[in-house]
Structures are given as structure tokens and as C-alpha cells.
Amino acid sequence: MNAEILSAAGHQATEKAFLKANKAFLGPDPEIMRDHHLAPRSAREEKILAAVQDHALHAELRLQLQAALDETFDIAEMTVATPAAQCGDMSTAIFTASGDSTLVSTRGVAGFSVSLHYPIRYIRKYFENDPTVGVHPGDGFLINDCRFGGIHSPDQHLFMPVFNGKELIAWVCCAMHEGEIGAKVPGGMGPTIESKWDEGFKGSPIKLVENYRLKTDLVTLVQNNSREPQIILADLKARLAACRRIEQRIFDALQQYGDDAVIGFFRANIEFVRDETKRRIRExxxxxxxxxxxxxxxxxxxxxxxxxxxxxxxxxxxxxxxxxxxxxxxxxxxxxxxxxxxxxxxxxxxxxxxxxxPSCQALLEQFxxxxxxxxxxxxxxxxxxxxxxxxxxxxxxxxxxxxxxxxxxxxxxxxKIKAGWFNQPQTIIYGGLNQHMDSVGNMCGDLNGMAGGAKCDADGEHSLAPNFGAYTDIGEAEHAEENLPFIYAISKKIWPDNCGFGKYRGGSAYQYGLMRFGTQPFGFQTFTGGSYFPSTQGLFGGYACPVYAVARIRGKNLLDEMKAKPELFQASMEYLMNQRPFEGATYEALPMAVPFEFYAEGELFMMSQGAGGGYGDVLERDPELVMKDLREGLISPETARDLYCVAYDEALMVVDAARTVARRQAQRQARKARGMSWDEFHAKKVKPQPPDDIxxxxxxxxxxxxxxxxxxxxxxxxxxxIYMPDPMVVENQRLQARVAELEAQAGLAGKP
Amino acid sequence: MKVLVTEYLRINLETEQWECRSCNHVHGSARENYKKFMLIYDRDPREIHRPLLDPARYQFNFSPDPKACVIYEYYCSSCGTLVEAEYTVPGHEPLHDIEFDIDALKAQWATREEMREGGTDTAGVVPAKHASCGHPH
Known part of the structure; x- marks a missing residue:
């Protein structure tokens, strides 16, 4: 040992170097995970972009490669097996060698792809020079733990490096919501997940593909951690095929345009987005x-x-x-x-x-x-x-x-200037044995049926798309019914007042109900909020969406009841819950986070998708549009009359223009009469701390x-x-206190 | 120079005042929260979002919980236009939602032309006009 190592400082430095090189667990890297900014230009990019750039060529490449991503998206969407991705909850993308996304497929959930710079940077930092891993042509990596990138664990993404000869020039990915990852509850999401160890399979970046082939041992490992092993395999194959297709399109571009043009475009596109974003923010x-x-x-x-x-x-x-x-x-x-x-x-x-x-990470560079x-x-x-x-x-x-x-x-x-899109992933997660007695655990495509917010010049669209994706689908009820042991007893039914009110109203959304069919173990759960406080908001005087609930009818086989008396059933949540036509059944309305339970044949589980926020003052809504809403069942007569202040002939549904003007003017005066000044409002209404009863x-x-x-x-x-108590323990304590209270009243306190 | 800020508010850069776009009422200093010049009403959210299910039978009936939620409605003190509907927790102070730098705004608009309507988006669509609006824009 030399003198430097034996000195205290030298010893510390040696120890530090040893620990750095011999980490017991690599784990997520905060240096990577807390930095959303672009990588600096590589030496290769710097050299290429120092020369004069042909922007027309870049535009041509952008269109060509964007088309390639959209092509692979469509192919993958048609070949995947998991319900969410079949409904378009997926994405394809191209990244620079450093891992910055440069182009993402037009359709689907671009968010899946634009968060993959994190694992790519991780691989380059920790695995690329590790001889037990490495990065080579034909490799493919899988990730699903959001602590390493991605969004949440049910999303599984496959991404591959692209080499031009020996040079790593890009990465490509096919990302999607897989769903079933062997969590405590089916579908990877659920209210009762109370620990990271309840979340199921947590994939740090794993090299699952070598020489363009899936590695059977690791695929089996992933399958072994899922309730849907066959679907896992089918989707891995679909993703690998998609990645290979994108890679081939990049090879085609290299051949057609040359290395410098393609590599230069990847970086130039990012810098164009960054610079344009900067210009727009300055405005x-x-x-x-x-x-x-x-x-x-x-x-x-x-x-x-x-x-x-x-x-x-x-x-x-x-x-x-x-x-x-x-x-x-x-x-x-x-x-x-x-x-x-x-x-x-x-x-x-x-x-x-x-x-x-172009959708890419560079949009965030100025943030x-x-x-x-x-x-x-x-x-x-x-x-x-x-x-x-x-x-x-x-x-x-x-x-x-x-x-x-x-x-x-x-x-x-x-x-568009617009109010809030609906913002809860409101769907039913199911799990159990399907009609073929295979294990399943996934979600209904209805999650994508969120409604759009009202715009500055038009009403919001009904159940158009999820707030996190574009051009997706909600799936076919018949397709689900063919495979899964339930029927859509209520399917895509609009109900009145499920929209944000305003000069322009938010889009409406549909209610639906799944009725169990078959006797195998099979159940449902939901996992959203917005049952107490509206989740999305209106704009400029427009009102928010309403709140939502799960409704269920249990304790009776409604299929048997309906065989005897079909007239008892109507495809309407409000009718069934308010009229309670099935004698002896239990009728419950619950908040939107309902833990997983099995349901018996003929039991009914109902919910609704959510509405978009409204825009502008309700008193400015065209009375004829209010009548149209009423005719279409989007609003109730009470809302037309009391909130929009429209006077109309209820039989003919014809607006009385003069009385409407008078009614609206009266409402404006009423507002002025009931409104308080800022100071009065603060004195009477504003409190120094939150309410005690919430x-x-x-x-x-x-x-x-x-x-x-x-x-x-x-x-x-x-x-x-913050550890919250088990709700069942809380309820048990409440019941015990109640029993003690009743026993005291009955003179039974202290008696066995 | 007047700069549009919302469907119902604009800022007069010369006078530095908030103005109502519906009735031209001058609210007050644009360097302050416009809500200070509004009339405010705390609305029970159940009046706007009526229950779908029978509230006598079901706590969760598609109508907000008034213990958790209240709507602060802000009205123009002159014409009664509903300028903003703010959903909040009962007892919370009103939100200062728009706080623009007036000096920077003046510098920015020194070289721009005044607009009487909202801007155009990439599709070139301008806000539609409806006779029923009750105000001129």
C-alpha cells in the first residue's frame, strides 16, 4: 500500500470509489429521475449540426418517420391482446441515442413514450458498459416500474437500441398499458393496494430480447408474475414486431438520406421544438x-x-x-x-x-x-x-x-381555449376466471370514454377520449361479452345533468352496468375519486362536472328475476336504484373507489363516465341550445328552467323569448342582491383553518x-x-361503541 | 390599449384598471385580484349539481358533499354577469387565479394591435357570436 491510501483522505477516497463501483442495489437513480431536461448534443450531433441544415429535408424526414410510427401503432393495436392497448392505450416512438424522444405516434398515449428517456439514460449509465448486460444490435429492454420511468406499473414498455453498423444512433419503443402484473388485486390498480409490495411485478429495465428474439427464461419470469400469462406473451411479441418495424423504417431512411441527415434530423427536431416552445412562451x-x-x-x-x-x-x-x-x-x-x-x-x-x-420531451425544456x-x-x-x-x-x-x-x-x-376535460380514470376493473376458465384481470375500455371540456366557441364532445390520450377507443361491449362472464346490462346511456353547465356546456358521458353471467369466481372494483368534490373544473363562470358514485344491486340473481318478469328491468341506473323493482335485493350507492369483490351471477355493478367542465355564464347560453340539450336528454327540465333561466312551453318545447329575457334579467338582479363584497365575504365566510368535520x-x-x-x-x-387506519377496524370500533351504547340503554352494560 | 384577459374581463393598460367586457363597468386596479371588485356568493353545490339518486336513500347520489365543497360565484357588481365559478372547500380564502405583471404587459402590447375578440387558434376559428349573449362581443 502506498502512503496516499494509508492517509485518512486517501482511505476515504478509496472507500468511496469502492462503494460506487460495488453498489449493493443500483435502484432508481435520483440524478436521472429528477431531471426532465434534454441531454446536451453529442459530439456526433454537434459535428453534423455545425453545418448548414436543410430544413426541407428535415420536414420530409419528419413526415416519413411520423408515418412509420403511425403505421406501427396501427399494426400493434391490431395484434395486441390486452384490452387497453386494443383500445389505443399505447404509443410508438423514436429517441436519440441519448434517449430524448424526437417523434411519437399521433394516436394513443404519447405520455407512455415521452417518459422513457429515464430508463434509456439508466441503461446507458449502468448497463451499457456492464459486460453482463451491454447494449447490442437486436437487444430489447422491458420496463414497467415507474420508479425507473414510465407512468405506473400496469404500463409495460419495450424499447430497443438502433445501431448503424457499430454506432448506436437511436432507440425505438412500443409502449402500452398491459394491465395485469400480478398485484394484490387484478389489473394492477386498486384501492386496497397499501404497500409497494402489493403492486405486483416491478420491472426495472430488463434485457428481455437478444438477437431480436424474446428470451424464454425471462419471458416466463414476467408471465409467472401475471394473472394473464398468455396475454403477456402475445403482447411482448406484438411490441417486438412493432419495434423491429420502426427500426426497419429507420434503416430505410438511412439508406435513402444518409447517416448525417437522419441523425442530424433526430436532434434538430428536438431543438426545433425546444426553440419554438421558447418563442411561444415569450409571447x-x-x-x-x-x-x-x-x-x-x-x-x-x-x-x-x-x-x-x-x-x-x-x-x-x-x-x-x-x-x-x-x-x-x-x-x-x-x-x-x-x-x-x-x-x-x-x-x-x-x-x-x-x-x-411534434410530441416530444423537448416541449418541457423551458419548464x-x-x-x-x-x-x-x-x-x-x-x-x-x-x-x-x-x-x-x-x-x-x-x-x-x-x-x-x-x-x-x-x-x-x-x-382552443377550453374548460377542463374530465380527469378520472373511471372504469371497472375485473378479475377472475373468464368464459374459457382462463385467469384474467384487466380493465374495461370504458376508461377512455371521458368527455371533453366546453370550448370558447362550442360545446364539449361527449365521451370522446381520455384526457391523457388521443384518438383512442372505448371497446366493443359485444367483444367483452364474448370473452368475459358478464353482460353490459346498461350500455352507453346518457343521463340528464351529467355535463358542466355554461354558455357552452361540457361534454356529457354515459352510464353503464355490468351484470354477472356465469357462476365462476369473478369480480369487480373501481379506483377513482370525485365522489365528494367535483374532479374537473369549468372556465370563466362555467360550472364543473358533477360527482359520481358506484351503484350495485346484490343478493338476487336478476337474470332469474328477469326471466319471470322481464318488465321489471329498465336499462337505467336511476330507475333501478330509485324504484328498486327487484324485491329482496340490496341496493347500495358507494364512493368511486370500491375494493375488489367477487359478484354472484345476476348481480349488477353500475357506474358512469365523467363530464367535461362548462364555459362561461349559464345565462348567456342560447335558449335554443338549452332546448336541444333538453330534447337530447343532456339536461333536466329543472336545469333548463332554474339554472339556464329559459322559459318554454313544456308540451311543445318552444322557447318563450320575451319571458326568457325577463327571467334572466331577474336572475342577474338576484345575483347582485345576494352577492357580498370582498370584505364582508372574508369576515363572514373565510376561516383560519380547515373545517373540523373533514x-x-x-x-x-x-x-x-x-x-x-x-x-x-x-x-x-x-x-x-402518514399511516391511515384500516377502514374495517374503524368501522368495527364504531359498531362496538354503538353496541356498548345500546347495551347501556338496555341495562346490559358489563353483562356477558 | 385594452387587453382581453377572460371571456368577461379586460385590462385597460392606460388606466391600469380591470373592466367588464359585458357592461364596460370599471372594476378596479389591475394590479390587484379582480375578485376584490366582484360580488361574491357561496353557493351550495347541490343547487347546481342535482342528485341523480334519491338523497333520502343514498349518501352517494351524484351531488357534491356540502361539507367538502362550496362554489364561490363571482358576479360583476354592475351587470350581474357570472365572471367565475370557483369550487373550493368551505372556509377557504378566494383564489388569486390571475396575477399578470402589468408593466411587462404594457411593454408586450406596445407593438401589438388592440383586439376586440379572443385570438385565433391554429385552426383559424374565432369565438362564435350569439345574439342571446347579452353583451356585444
Whole structure:
């Protein structure tokens, strides 16, 4: 040993170097996961782009490769087996060698792809030079743990390096919502997931493909961690085929245009998006727009969790400030990682703010994100994140609303000014044995039936697409019925007042009900919020969506009842629940997070998709449009009369224009009469702390302290771990107290 | 120069005042929260979002919980237009949703032409006009 090693400093340095080279567990890398910015130009990119660039050639390449991605998307969509991806919940993309996305398929969920720079950077940092892994032509990597990238664990993504000879020039991917990953409950998502160990298979990047072939041992490992092993195999093959097709299209482009043109285009496209974004941000007014949103259910109990956000634009940068959010929950699945929140901002920018630009990570380059580490929007690695979509989707809505306010007065906009899209993944997750007695656990495509927000010049669309994707599908009821042991007893039925009211109304959405058919074990669950507090919001005086519930009828085989008396059944949730036509059955309405249970044959599980927010003052809605809504069953007569203040002949459905004007004028006067001044309102209505009768989490009235429900309050980072009690224990305690109370009243206290 | 900010609000850059786009009422300083100049009403959300299921039978009936949710409605004090509907928790202070830098706005609009309607988007669509709106834009 030399003198340097023997010195204290030398010893420390040696120890540090040893530990760095011999990590016991590589794990997610915060240096990678907390950085959403682009990689610097590589030496190769620098050399190519130093020369004069042919922008017409870049445009040609952009169109050609975009077409290739859309082609592979369509092929994969038609060959996959998992229901979500069959409904378009997937994406294909091309990345630079450094891992920055440069082009993403037009359709589907671009968010899946644009979050894959994280695992690509991880592979390049840790695996590329590791002789036990390496990166070679024909390799393919699978990832599904969002702690390494991606969105949440039910999403599984396959991505491959693309080599030109020995040079790594790009990566390609086929990403999709797989669904079944062997979690505590079917489908990988559920209210009762209370630990990261309940989340099922957690795939860090795994080399599942070598020499363009799936490795049987590792495929078997992934299958062995799923309730749907056959579907896992089918989808891996579909993804591999899609990646190979994209790779081939890149090879075609290399041959046609040359290496420098293609590699230069990959980087130039990113820099074009970055620079154009910078220019557009500079056009916007400087200042701050704030959006107040709440998650209202931990998935096991009602609670208000502050999810408010502020967007501050200064010159050519925007800061998204998520501070003040609720603290993370140690035993609830509602937490989200910082990178997940960041990716969701990108989804909103791609779909609602600058949809004309190529979808890629560069859209985020001018953004900075501020969070409270340890909050439920920047949680640590150890808490469950299976339902991270709750806080994530709030970012989509917040960005929609904030950019509508930034952009309203701008001479040039790049998308519609609009109210919030519906923002809950409202669908039924099923699990059990299907009609062929195979194990299944997945979701209904109805998740994609979210309604659009009202626009500045038009009503929102009904059940058009999920807020996180474009041009997707909701699946065919008949297709599901052929395979799964249920029937759509109520299918895609619009119901009145399920829309955000306003000068332009938000889109409506449909209710549906699954009735169990067959006697094999099979069950349902749901996993969303929005049962207490409306989840999406209106704009400029428009109202929000309503709240939602699950309704179920149990304890009777309704199929048997209907055989005897078919007239008892009507395909309407409100009729069945309010009229209760099946004697002896139990009728329940529950919040939207319903834990998984098996259901017997003939039991009925009902819910509704959600509506978009409204735009503008209801008193400005064209009375003829109000009549049209009424005729189409989109609103109730009470809403037409009392909220829109339209006078009409109820038999003929003809507007009385004069009486409508008078009624609306009277309503304006009534508003002025009941409205309070700012000072009076503050004196009478504003309180220094949250209400005592609700569980509240997060800052209150800009307080620096974070309220933590039963745990009091504290500054960010100083709160204890938030462990919520088991709802069944809470209910048991309530019942025991009630029994004790009744026993005391009956004089039985203390008696055995 | 007047800069449009919302469907019902604009800022007069010369006077630095918020103005109503429906009735031209001058609300107050554009350097402050416009809501300070509105009339405010805390609306029970059940009045807007009526129950689908029988509330006598079901707690969860598609109508918001008034313990958790209230709607702050902001009205123009002159014409009664509903300028904003803010969903919040009972007792929370009103949100300062739009806080633009007025000096930066003046500099930005020094070289722009005044607009009387909202801008055009990439599809070239402008807000439709409806006779029933009750105000001129």
C-alpha cells in the first residue's frame, strides 16, 4: 500500500470509489429521475449540426418517420391482446441515442413514450458498459416500474437500441398499458393496494430480447408474475414486431438520406421544438396563474388533499409550483413520483396547449418544477404509487385551465381555449376466471370514454377520449361479452345533468352496468375519486362536472328475476336504484373507489363516465341550445328552467323569448342582491383553518404548514409518516361503541 | 390599449384598471385580484349539481358533499354577469387565479394591435357570436 491510501483522505477516497463501483442495489437513480431536461448534443450531433441544415429535408424526414410510427401503432393495436392497448392505450416512438424522444405516434398515449428517456439514460449509465448486460444490435429492454420511468406499473414498455453498423444512433419503443402484473388485486390498480409490495411485478429495465428474439427464461419470469400469462406473451411479441418495424423504417431512411441527415434530423427536431416552445412562451403574458384542485378520496376514506398549482411565466420560462400539496401516504396508493407529475404536464402540453408541435420531451425544456419532497406529488421510493393517476391527472386539468387563462387574450393561439376535460380514470376493473376458465384481470375500455371540456366557441364532445390520450377507443361491449362472464346490462346511456353547465356546456358521458353471467369466481372494483368534490373544473363562470358514485344491486340473481318478469328491468341506473323493482335485493350507492369483490351471477355493478367542465355564464347560453340539450336528454327540465333561466312551453318545447329575457334579467338582479363584497365575504365566510368535520391534507390559505388530517400540521419535510387506519377496524370500533351504547340503554352494560 | 384577459374581463393598460367586457363597468386596479371588485356568493353545490339518486336513500347520489365543497360565484357588481365559478372547500380564502405583471404587459402590447375578440387558434376559428349573449362581443 502506498502512503496516499494509508492517509485518512486517501482511505476515504478509496472507500468511496469502492462503494460506487460495488453498489449493493443500483435502484432508481435520483440524478436521472429528477431531471426532465434534454441531454446536451453529442459530439456526433454537434459535428453534423455545425453545418448548414436543410430544413426541407428535415420536414420530409419528419413526415416519413411520423408515418412509420403511425403505421406501427396501427399494426400493434391490431395484434395486441390486452384490452387497453386494443383500445389505443399505447404509443410508438423514436429517441436519440441519448434517449430524448424526437417523434411519437399521433394516436394513443404519447405520455407512455415521452417518459422513457429515464430508463434509456439508466441503461446507458449502468448497463451499457456492464459486460453482463451491454447494449447490442437486436437487444430489447422491458420496463414497467415507474420508479425507473414510465407512468405506473400496469404500463409495460419495450424499447430497443438502433445501431448503424457499430454506432448506436437511436432507440425505438412500443409502449402500452398491459394491465395485469400480478398485484394484490387484478389489473394492477386498486384501492386496497397499501404497500409497494402489493403492486405486483416491478420491472426495472430488463434485457428481455437478444438477437431480436424474446428470451424464454425471462419471458416466463414476467408471465409467472401475471394473472394473464398468455396475454403477456402475445403482447411482448406484438411490441417486438412493432419495434423491429420502426427500426426497419429507420434503416430505410438511412439508406435513402444518409447517416448525417437522419441523425442530424433526430436532434434538430428536438431543438426545433425546444426553440419554438421558447418563442411561444415569450409571447405569453408574464405573471402567475393559479388553479385550485383537490383529490377527495385516499381510495379507502374520504379526505381532501390539496392539489393546487401555480404556473409562473417569466420571459421564456415557466415554473410549475406544486408546493403546498398534501403529504405522502405510507399506506395508500394515491402517491405520485415527481417524474410522473412532470410527464403529466407534458401530456397536457402535447394535447391541449401546443398540439401542432411534434410530441416530444423537448416541449418541457423551458419548464422548471417545484415540489415539496415527501408530498404526495413528490413521494419517495417506498410508498405505494399504484393509483398515482389521481394527483397526476390534476396536473393535466391545471395546465388546461392555466394555459387557457394565459392564452385567452393572445393574438395567436395554438389550441382552443377550453374548460377542463374530465380527469378520472373511471372504469371497472375485473378479475377472475373468464368464459374459457382462463385467469384474467384487466380493465374495461370504458376508461377512455371521458368527455371533453366546453370550448370558447362550442360545446364539449361527449365521451370522446381520455384526457391523457388521443384518438383512442372505448371497446366493443359485444367483444367483452364474448370473452368475459358478464353482460353490459346498461350500455352507453346518457343521463340528464351529467355535463358542466355554461354558455357552452361540457361534454356529457354515459352510464353503464355490468351484470354477472356465469357462476365462476369473478369480480369487480373501481379506483377513482370525485365522489365528494367535483374532479374537473369549468372556465370563466362555467360550472364543473358533477360527482359520481358506484351503484350495485346484490343478493338476487336478476337474470332469474328477469326471466319471470322481464318488465321489471329498465336499462337505467336511476330507475333501478330509485324504484328498486327487484324485491329482496340490496341496493347500495358507494364512493368511486370500491375494493375488489367477487359478484354472484345476476348481480349488477353500475357506474358512469365523467363530464367535461362548462364555459362561461349559464345565462348567456342560447335558449335554443338549452332546448336541444333538453330534447337530447343532456339536461333536466329543472336545469333548463332554474339554472339556464329559459322559459318554454313544456308540451311543445318552444322557447318563450320575451319571458326568457325577463327571467334572466331577474336572475342577474338576484345575483347582485345576494352577492357580498370582498370584505364582508372574508369576515363572514373565510376561516383560519380547515373545517373540523373533514380530513384535510395540504396547505390552507397559503399557510407554510401542511395540514395532515389526524396528524396535525407541520412544515414540509417535518411531518411523521402518514399511516391511515384500516377502514374495517374503524368501522368495527364504531359498531362496538354503538353496541356498548345500546347495551347501556338496555341495562346490559358489563353483562356477558 | 385594452387587453382581453377572460371571456368577461379586460385590462385597460392606460388606466391600469380591470373592466367588464359585458357592461364596460370599471372594476378596479389591475394590479390587484379582480375578485376584490366582484360580488361574491357561496353557493351550495347541490343547487347546481342535482342528485341523480334519491338523497333520502343514498349518501352517494351524484351531488357534491356540502361539507367538502362550496362554489364561490363571482358576479360583476354592475351587470350581474357570472365572471367565475370557483369550487373550493368551505372556509377557504378566494383564489388569486390571475396575477399578470402589468408593466411587462404594457411593454408586450406596445407593438401589438388592440383586439376586440379572443385570438385565433391554429385552426383559424374565432369565438362564435350569439345574439342571446347579452353583451356585444
Amino acid at each position: 405569453m403574458p408574464d405573471g402567475t396563474v393559479r388553479v385550485r384542485l383537490f383529490c377527495d378520496d385516499t381510495m379507502r376514506e374520504p379526505a381532501l388533499m390539496n392539489s393546487s398549482m401555480a404556473f409562473t411565466k417569466k420571459n421564456d420560462r415557466i415554473t410549475l409550483d406544486l408546493r403546498g400539496a398534501a403529504p405522502q401516504f405510507a399506506n395508500r396508493p394515491i402517491n405520485s413520483l415527481r417524474q410522473s407529475q412532470t410527464v403529466t404536464l407534458l401530456i397536457s402540453l402535447m394535447h391541449y396547449v401546443w398540439p401542432d408541435l 422548471d418544477i417545484e415540489t415539496d419532497p415527501g408530498s404526495f406529488v413528490d413521494c419517495d421510493q417506498e410508498v405505494p404509487v399504484a393509483l398515482c393517476m389521481q394527483p397526476m391527472f390534476k396536473v393535466i386539468t391545471a395546465a388546461e385551465l392555466a394555459f387557457s387563462k394565459f392564452y385567452y387574450g393572445m393574438p395567436k393561439r395554438y389550441a 380530513l384535510y391534507f395540504g396547505s390552507w390559505n397559503k399557510s407554510p404548514e401542511i395540514y395532515a388530517g389526524p396528524y396535525g400540521k407541520g412544515l414540509p419535510g417535518q411531518l411523521p409518516p
